[in-house]
Amino acid sequence: MHPKKILCTLCLGCTLSILTGCWDRVEINQRGFVVGVAIDKPERDNSKNIYKGTYQMIVPGGLKQSSGSTTGQSNNMNPHAGQAYFNIATTENSMPAIASRISGRTSRTPYFEHLRMIIISSDVAKNKSNLPDVLDFFLRNSQMRRGVQILIADGKASDILGIFPNNESTPIDYISSIAKNNQKTNYMLPESRIGDVHEFLIKHESFVLQTIKKEDGGVTLNGSALFDGTSKQLLGFLTGEETQGLNFITKRVKGGILESNINDQIVGFKVERSNRKFYVQQTSPGHMKFTIKITAEGTLDKSITNIDPSDGKTVEALEQSLEDKLTSTTNKTIKKLQHSYKKDALGLGPYLFQDHNKMWKPLAENWETGENLFTQAQVDVQVKVIIRRIGNIFESTKE
Template identity: 90%
Template sequence: MLPRKVLCTLYLGCTLLLLTGCWDRVEINQRGFVVGVAIDKPEGDNGKNQYKGTYQMIVPGGLKQSSGSTTGQGNSMNPHAGQAYFNISTTENSMPAVAARIAGRTSRSPYFEHLRIIIISSDVAKNKANLPNVLDFFLRNSEMRRGVQILIADGKASDVLGIYPNNESTPIDYISSIAKNNQKTNFMLPESRIGDVHEYLIKNESFVLQTIKKEDGGVTLNGSALFDGTTKQLLGFLTGEETQGLNFITQRVKGGIIESHIDDQVVGFKVERSNRKFYVQQTSPGHMKFTIKIIVEGTLDKSITNIDPSEGKTVEALEKSLQDKLASTTNKTIKKLQHSYKKDALGLGPYLFQNHYKMWKPIAENWDNGENLFSQAEVDVQTKVIIRRIGNIFESTKEQ
């Protein structure tokens, strides 16, 4: 019989044979880092429901050169010296096939660990179930992160990846920086991340996503894209003002400005805090009356000629003007969702589900489908604006 130490050594040696090590290791200089993906419907699709995928891939050596010095236009396989990125496109029947085809056209296989933004064109998103079909590939991919941002393009998605990246190395850096500016403007939504979109798709609730549009050589992210929670298709777009109203109702406001008029002059109000509360009363089995109370606090951001904002009555008049403007904006959003689209992106259904389930259960199937009780609900908005500070000066001009 072999000694115990020898048996242990043989056992450990056999165990080592079972260790595979880094079986899937790929050297970093062999990876093609994809930072942005644009998905369009190809021209002349003829009902085939194919996808045109455009990848924005990083050229590591180009990042060492001056930032944003080149435009990276087109699908060039041989980017110019110093270019930080290039775009490459192909058309296939599915997103996995797009990735496979692009892998056969580049020297470095696509790697999605650093993917930051997926842009889906309105032509793709408006077709039934296209959104979940497109995102399925990225949700299942083990390289993918749940924080990847989703944008809906008002127009061609690939055009957005071809813009000149002002002050940035790549268009994706430029777009990502703009998308984080919701603390300065309430005319756009906060970032729509793929993990959040996945939850929307599972819950079957109508929802909105951040939208993007190529404009004047750059892009704008004002407005939002509305999706049907049942069919998962794009229904249309909300304007920047309508999105502002929606942000106040859904408590997504991080800052920004409210403008109103007093004595034919523009009043600028900088939002610092915002709070919203829902109240509901069931007046009949199929009819709901909602009260939405919105309280906003902030600072006067623009002086007004011949008006002293330090006077009590003046402050009250300013607050009343801002309250009326906020109420008008939110009511415009509610009217658009209730009567034009008949889809609840206000969060009233989820509020009933979470806080009044006995009231919600009998009407759930007919809320924004079937009898569409959402469009028949009464919604009253009550606003209150509090001016906490009037700024550092009373006036910026003086009459002679």
């Protein structure tokens, strides 16, 4: 045989020997697509490292159902017949163990590449370091995406996965649609992604996450959950109004309604644009004075009896009323964070770190711990509301 042919044959043989092919291939009809995960503490078990995991898995045949009214139907022969999903739960010591245990209970191996949401109960989140312990499995999983949404349940997380999905195929679709409505309401946070939470955990910054609660057969995403940046544990919840104030301070407002009272009547102001700027002055080595300037622009969204919004002085009075209300709301949020929880979810520490690093370095170790300089800082809020338009009509009734 010609030497070149021999060499070519040897090269091909070596190439074939190192090609592994699709050795780990799993056919699509053998995959169990997990779209939602709920993490709870088992009932009557106070152990820190015991978790109850509930997976919401897709039934591909059920997705063909075009009507949302048929997703909850079943029969005695097959309880999942006609459904687009089913929930399966087990209890174990860790997230990998839960995934392994569930793999032994379902005909399709759990597959997380299409995971959209992780819901963690408040009972789990309030224990020290439980949040990073739970999320570690999902962060390390090669199938995972950084855009997976994280929610904190005010109550049992598994109950959230059991709701009836109005107008949607699955509860996860239903909840995901609600979570995107922050352009219509500023009483809830924007979506909390697992990638963002990972950054908070690494930076040791206090942070807030979206809160979800089962209510009247559905769910509500009103308010937020506050976490300590050091212990990573849930400290408590902010109300919808307090979350509204926090959203304006942290530049998270995408829209929504701001209401105030003038002449015993409710004024509705639709926010179209909002901005915020921080200013700081160091009055002494351990004392900081912050000024937060907030600007909100938008449209008058509600006609008011016996008030002519086309009059310049009336517009000024309306703007002043809205400014007073927003100032009161933001001050309420600041007071709760400074004196009740003593945690800087306002972003003042990160602002100093990024924009005034020399000023920040001597304060860093005592900002939220030690002397807790955050609680001693003076924080003043200045609000400017601009009514750009007064709507299509001046009044809806005429005496």
